[in-house]
Amino acid sequence: MKRALRPRARVHLRARLGAVLGAVAVLTGSVVAAGGPAAVAQETTTSVAEAAPLPVGLSLVSQDAWVALRKTFTMKLHIDNPTLANRPGAAIAIRVDQSATTRNGFDDVITNGDPGDTLYQPNQISIASLHPDARGNVTLTFDLSNSRVRPTIGISRPGVYPVVVQLVNTGVTSVAFVTWLVVVDTRTPNPIEEKLSVSFVVQAITNPITLADGSNDPKVIAEMKPGGRLDKIATLLSTAGGVRLSVAIGPESAEAWKVLARSVPALATSFRHLLTAATLSTTELLPTTYVPIDAAALEAAGLGSYLPGQFALGASTLHSALGARPNASVQSAFVDPVPTSDAVIDDLHEMAVDRVAVRDQALIPVNHQYTPAAAFLLDTAGGQSRSVSTAPFLEKLLNGPDPSALRAERVIAALAEVAYETPSIARGVVIAPPARWNPDVQTMQTVFAALRTLPLTQTATLDDLFATISNEQTLGTPVQRRLVAATPPVAPVTASEYMTTSDELTAYGNVVGTKDSVVVNGNAALRTVLSTTISPERAHDTLSRIDTAVRAFTAGVRADEKRITLTSRRAEVPLTFENDLKPARDVTVRVHLESAKMIFPKGADREIPLKPGSNTVRFTVEARASGTFPMTISVTSPDGRLAFGAPVQVTVRSAVFGGWAVGLTIAALVFLAGWWANHFRRTRRNRRAERRAANPTPAPIT
Numbered sequence: 001m002k003r004a005l006r007p008r009a010r011v012h013l014r015a016r017l018g019a020v021l022g023a024v025a026v027l028t029g030s031v032v033a034a035g036g037p038a039a040v041a042q043e044t045t046t047s048v049a050e051a052a053p054l055p056v057g058l059s060l061v062s063q064d065a066w067v068a069l070r071k072t073f074t075m076k077l078h079i080d081n082p083t084l085a086n087r088p089g090a091a092i093a094i095r096v097d098q099s100a101t102t103r104n105g106f107d108d109v110i111t112n113g114d115p116g117d118t119l120y121q122p123n124q125i126s127i128a129s130l131h132p133d134a135r136g137n138v139t140l141t142f143d144l145s146n147s148r149v150r151p152t153i154g155i156s157r158p159g160v161y162p163v164v165v166q167l168v169n170t171g172v173t174s175v176a177f178v179t180w181l182v183v184v185d186t187r188t189p190n191p192i193e194e195k196l197s198v199s200f201v202v203q204a205i206t207n208p209i210t211l212a213d214g215s216n217d218p219k220v221i222a223e224m225k226p227g228g229r230l231d232k233i234a235t236l237l238s239t240a241g242g243v244r245l246s247v248a249i250g251p252e253s254a255e256a257w258k259v260l261a262r263s264v265p266a267l268a269t270s271f272r273h274l275l276t277a278a279t280l281s282t283t284e285l286l287p288t289t290y291v292p293i294d295a296a297a298l299e300a301a302g303l304g305s306y307l308p309g310q311f312a313l314g315a316s317t318l319h320s321a322l323g324a325r326p327n328a329s330v331q332s333a334f335v336d337p338v339p340t341s342d343a344v345i346d347d348l349h350e351m352a353v354d355r356v357a358v359r360d361q362a363l364i365p366v367n368h369q370y371t372p373a374a375a376f377l378l379d380t381a382g383g384q385s386r387s388v389s390t391a392p393f394l395e396k397l398l399n400g401p402d403p404s405a406l407r408a409e410r411v412i413a414a415l416a417e418v419a420y421e422t423p424s425i426a427r428g429v430v431i432a433p434p435a436r437w438n439p440d441v442q443t444m445q446t447v448f449a450a451l452r453t454l455p456l457t458q459t460a461t462l463d464d465l466f467a468t469i470s471n472e473q474t475l476g477t478p479v480q481r482r483l484v485a486a487t488p489p490v491a492p493v494t495a496s497e498y499m500t501t502s503d504e505l506t507a508y509g510n511v512v513g514t515k516d517s518v519v520v521n522g523n524a525a526l527r528t529v530l531s532t533t534i535s536p537e538r539a540h541d542t543l544s545r546i547d548t549a550v551r552a553f554t555a556g557v558r559a560d561e562k563r564i565t566l567t568s569r570r571a572e573v574p575l576t577f578e579n580d581l582k583p584a585r586d587v588t589v590r591v592h593l594e595s596a597k598m599i600f601p602k603g604a605d606r607e608i609p610l611k612p613g614s615n616t617v618r619f620t621v622e623a624r625a626s627g628t629f630p631m632t633i634s635v636t637s638p639d640g641r642l643a644f645g646a647p648v649q650v651t652v653r654s655a656v657f658g659g660w661a662v663g664l665t666i667a668a669l670v671f672l673a674g675w676w677a678n679h680f681r682r683t684r685r686n687r688r689a690e691r692r693a694a695n696p697t698p699a700p701i702t
Contacts, residue, residue: 034227056080057167057174058092060406061137064449066182066416069158072141073181077165078403079127079136084170091124093141093168096181099159119161122151124168127295144183158185159420160413179406180413184455196373196419197428197460197468198451200243201286201334201357202392203435204233204274208291208528212541214521216256220258222258224267229438231270236441237277243448244459246531248334249278251317252528257319267493278322284461285326287333287353291531292435294337295344296488298532307347307529313527331355332462337437338362339486346382355466357430360389363481371418373427374472376479384480391429398433398443408446412454419456430464491532492539501543502526507641511587518553518678522546550642556581557589557610557644559633566654570601572618575633577610584612590638591617595631597624598652607638623654 061076077092079085098117122142130138143152155161161183166176184191206229209220223230230253237247254274261271277283289295289310298304319325332355333348340362348356356378371391378387397410418429433439451459460468472479505526509519528534529542560576579587586609593604602620621631631652635644 020653023422042274049171055084055172055174057084057170058165058177059403060165060177060179060409061403062405062446063179063409065409065412066184066447066454066456067144068184068186069156070144072143074139074141075151075165075179076137076139078295079132079138079167081167081174082136084167084172084174087170088090089169090127090167092127092130092138092203093124093164093166094122094140094142095164096120096153096155097164098562099157099161111697117254117675120154122153122311126150127143127167153181155181155183158183166378175405177402179409182413182416182454184454191455192419192423194424195458195464196415196456197426198389198415198457199246199357199428199430199460199462199465201246201248201289201430201432201462202233202237202252203248203334203336203433203437204230204237204277205248205288205292205435206230206253207533208252208531209256210524210528210547212525216260220253220256221260221267221317224253224260224270226266226270228270229436230257231273232439232441233437234270234273234277236439236444237283238273238280239445240277240282240448241280241453242282244282244284244461244464246284246286246332246334246462247277247323248288248393249318250292251288251314251321252291254278254321266319275322278318278324282459283324284463285318285324286462287311287326287351288318290317290527292533293530294489294491295335295347296339296341297339298345298530299347299490301491301493303491303498303530306342308351310401310527310530326523332357332466334432334462335359335362336432339484339488341488342380342382342483345378345380345385345483349382349385355386355401355462357388357390357432357462358483359432360392362483363389364484366479366481366499370421371429372472373418373429373469373477375466375469375607376472376481379480379482386471387481388430388462388465388469390432394429394431395433398440404443405446407440408443408450411447412450415451416454416456426469428460428469429466430462450517467562489532492534492536493529493543497543498526498529498541501546503641504550505546506551507637507639509640511637511642512553512585518546518549522549552644553581554644557587557635559591559635559648559650561648561650564631564650566621566623566652570620570622572614574618577608577615577617577635579610579612579615581612586611588638589644590636590640591619592634592636593619593631594634595652597627597629597654598622598631599624626654 057080058077059080061078063075064073067073069637084090096119098119127138130140132138145152145154145156155268161181163179163181164176165179167174206220206223207217209217211217222228225231237245255355257267257271257274261268278285289307290313291310293307293310295304295307298307315325331353333353334357335344335348336359338359338361340358345356348354358378360372372389373391375386375388377384394411394414395413398407400407415429418427421427451457489574505519505522508522509516512519514520525542525546529539556579558578561580562576564573566573575591577589577591581587588607588609590605591605593600599622600620603624606619608615609619630649632647634647637644691702
């Protein structure tokens with residue numbers, strides 16, 4: 001098949017939409033909004049915003065996902081408006097447009113609104129001749145060329161052909177819809193030389209279930225119940241046997257889901273779906289943090305060092321909850337959300353992940369000749385890693401108000417177009433719906449069913465994809481790309497807030513043991529509070545509750561405030577400590593004494609065991625001075641990291657002297673005694689001299 005072997009133009013959403021609109025305009029004489037694969041919802045070239053909505057005539061129930069040359073093409077349609085369909089002459093009009101064969105053909109549609117040529121327009125089919133079933137459905141079967149079935153669609157080459165369907169001859173203009181006819185030449189074993197690898201990345205992730213007060217979030221439980229968002233994902237994945245998928249399952253959610261399933265029958269059913277999905281041989285479990293984390297935000301907050309522990313805990317938790325874990329040999333990871341940062345990619349490198357898939361929006365845009373479907377080198381501050389980007393134009397095709405069969409066929413047709421672009425080169429695309437995806441299970445099951453048989457594609461895990469495709473090159477050099485420089489969102493807590501509480505809880509655990517309920521619940525809360533999906537209020541409430549629980553414990557031990565009187569220079573003084581812990585328990589603490597006018601011959605620090613109630617312990621002290629002065633008593637954990645209340649200050653009264661003070665006093669007394677004795681002698685001598693001067697001795701008479 002020569003046409004299948006030459007490069008074809010890629011599927012372009014806006015281009016296909018333009019072709020759809022042009023075809024409908026030719027068919028009905030009006031512009032019709034066709035819900036096609038448009039990146040931006042600009043679906044008309046004339047002003048229809050003020051016009052009354054057109055009545056819906058027909059909708060797609062099912063169709064052949066793809067058709068081999070010379071075979072038949074079957075569509076099942078639902079008559080949405082029986083009143084219109086029952087009018088005399090009501091009929092179904094079909095128009096098949098040419099499949100674009102060059103990139104210029106698509107560009108012409110974008111630039112000039114050129115819908116291209118009509119390939120085939122069979123005669124209108126009378127509704128009355130179709131005999132709708134009880135559900136109002138009719139079945140149409142068309143023959144491709146060289147078949148005996150009538151009516152015939154004249155298609156003789158493989159391709160992706162837009163098919164416009166509309167209810168006509170009712171007296172009013174009704175809405176048309178456009179589906180696609182994918183034609184494959186199966187006369188050779190390999191319709192194309194290299195199948196397009198299609199890698200679906202599905203995330204079964206939600207907010208942490210445990211709220212700050214320890215209760216379960218009812219919104220998360222609702223997502224797990226039958227019909228909930230997570231249940232839909234689990235149901236879809238459990239029925240995807242034969243389709244190779246990369247799946248990120250939230251470990252904290254899986255852990256809680258398993259526990260709840262034991263007591264809630266409805267959750268037991270949905271959990272079985274998750275268990276089945278995780279253990280399918282075609283499922284590749286991707287490395288996942290324990291709780292949802294925007295790694296770029298955590299890095300920016302200075303908490304990036306906790307990421308490896310989150311990934312390790314995530315792996316062990318998945319194994320405990322589901323009996324499966326990311327394969328140690330798997331070296332691929334999916335980085336979400338956007339924006340991300342070099343630091344995040346470099347962190348993954350350190351965890352032996354050297355191949356990453358990133359959202360296309362996270363990368364600096366570049367121009368491609370064809371649909372981006374090759375690997376490239378992602379250049380970061382820490383080096384380079386082999387990477388692939390997602391295909392947002394394919395992801396958007398899964399959304400919209402149209403019937404599930406029509407949405408599914410859009411995806412299948414788009415993949416076929418990409419496969420036909422460069423059929424001799426191994427290429428692949430990554431389809432990664434949003435993290436909070438609420439899937440239409442029927443749409444996805446239709447897509448998966450088609451991918452099991454479509455000869456143009458093969459499903460692949462991320463690891464498969466990297467092993468299959470090559471790096472994109474320009475002039476023989478591998479293409480290098482970089483991340484968009486962007487400010488990440490702010491994490492719910494700062495590094496200081498988190499580390500302070502974490503250190504406090506660790507110190508508390510060193511005192512009471514790791515099995516204490518406050519330690520167990522506190523550590524679980526600390527793992528949860530790292531999630532960047534919770535609000536700052538919830539995060540701070542969680543930290544506050546840990547701090548309150550620890551402080552309630554430390555308030556149970558205190559030193560008594562009382563006066564101490566020293567009657568000797570060195571003494572054994574009794575200090576009293578109260579152990580009022582609830583529940584009552586023994587506890588070992590470290591006591592630190594401090595005073596500027598005292599020394600502690602046996603050390604200022606001492607570890608002491610405290611029994612419940614009042615405990616009196618004697619400490620050796622030595623006064624350095626007399627008088628009244630303070631002494632501070634601090635009580636902490638043995639490692640000094642946990643304080644039991646605020647330091648207590650007691651008053652010490654010293655009525656004694658030290659040895660040097662006594663010697664100084666005696667010397668002073670001796671000095672004073674000598675001084676008084678000398679002063680007394682001088683005084684007496686001076687007084688005698690004064691008396692002699694006043695009363696001189698008479699001279700003797702001769």
